[in-house]
Amino acid sequence: MPESHVHRRTALRAHLREHEVDAMLVTDLLNIRYLTGFTGSNAALLVHAADEAGSERRTVFCTDGRYQTQAGEQVPDLELLIDRGSASALARRIESGVAQHRRVGFESGHVTVDGWDALAGAAPSAELVRTPGLVEQLRLFKDEAEVEALRAACAAADRALAELLEQGGLRPGRTELEVARDLEARMLDNGAAGPSFDTIVAAGANSAVPHHRPDGTVLANGDFVKMDFGALVDGYHSDMTRTVVLGSPAEWQREIYELVAASQAAGREAVRVDADVRTVDSVARKVITDAGYGERFLHGLGHGVGLQIHEAPALSQRGDGTIGAGMAVTVEPGVYLPGRGGVRIEDTLIVRPSTPELLTLTTKELVAI
Secondary structure (H helix, E strand, O other): OHHHHHHHHHHHHHHHHHOOOOEEEEOOHHHHHHHHOOOOOOOEEEEEOOOEOOEOOOOEEEEOHHHHHHHHHHOOOOEEEEOOOHHHHHHHHHHHOOOOOOEEEEOOOOOOHHHHHHHHHHOOOOEEEEOOOHHHHHHOOOOHHHHHHHHHHHHHHHHHHHHHHHOOOOOOOOEHHHHHHHHHHHHHHOOOOEEOOOOEEEEHHHHHOOOOOOOOOEOOOOOEEEEEEOEEEOOEEOOEEEEEEOOOOOHHHHHHHHHHHHHHHHHHHHOOOOOEHHHHHHHHHHHHHHOOOHHHOOOOOEEEOOOOOOEEEEEOOOOOOEOOOOOEEEEOOEEEEOOOEEEEOEEEEEOOOOOOEEOOOOOOOOOEO
C-alpha cells in the first residue's frame, strides 16, 4: 500500500495545518502502521505539516537496529533514523530544528505521563500540544486498499465456517473449545494470519452469555450454538456472528431467531450516510423492544472495525457522530435468555454512498444441523 500511505500522510498534514501545529510525533504503533506500513514493535514517526505532496524531506521515521532491514523494505520512502528510544530520538530531532518545530503535536491518548516528561526533556524549546485522535479521524474512513484487506479477512472467515459445517465440525459430542480451535485453524488454512480475537463458541445456556469464553461444555442436540469470530488479514480484522441449532429447532428458538434477524435487517437498512449512530441503534433496538425483549438486548448495536477489532464509530446509545461513506461497521443485535439460550447475528459492512456493501456473506437463515 505505499501509495496509500503517502495519501494518508498528506491528509494528516492537512489536519495539522488546521490545528495550527508545525509537526506531529506519532507513537501509537497502529497509527504508525496506518501511515507507513511498518509492522515492527518499536517505532515513532515525525510528520511535518509544511511538507508538500511528493516531497516529505522533513518527515522522519525512527526504529531500532533490530528492524533496520525491515524498515528499509516497508518504509523505503522516508528518512530512516536508527535509535532504540525512538520517540525521544525524534524529540531531539525536533529540538535541533526548533525553528521549524515550534508547536509539536503528540498523541496524548497514547503517551504516558513519564513518556511526556521524556519528550519535554528532549525537546525543551518546543511547545508540545495535545493532538488526540487526529490519525484515528483518518482511520474512520477506509480507502480501497483497506477495504480489500477487510474483504479478504471476511472471506477467510466465511470459508472457514462453511467448511466447518460441511465437514461435520459442528455436532453433538464436541466441546466448545474443540469447535473454537477447529474454526480458528480453518481460518488460518484460508489465508488468515490469525484470529481477530479470541473466538467465541457458546452452546446451550452458554449462548445467553454475550461474551462467553469457550470451555469444556459438550454440544448437545437441541442447543443453540453461537459463534462470534473473525480473521486477521494484512492487519485488518473481520467480525461475524452466526447462531445455529443442533437438531430440530423448538418454537421458542425460531421465535427468538426470527426476531433477531428482523432487528439485524433493520439495523443494516439504517446504516446510511449521515445517519446518527444513536438513531441506527434505536432502529434495530425498537424491533426487539416492541416484541417485549428490550431488556434482553444487552449491548450496543455495533462498532467500527479495521486495524483494531473495536474502533470508532460506536453504533450505540452512548455513541456520538454520524455515519460516513467509507466507514467499516458491524451490525450485531442479540437477545439473551438466561438459562435457556441466546441469539446474535452479526455482519461487517462498508458504508457506501447508496447501499452498504456486505462483506460477511454466510447465510443469515436459521441453520439446523
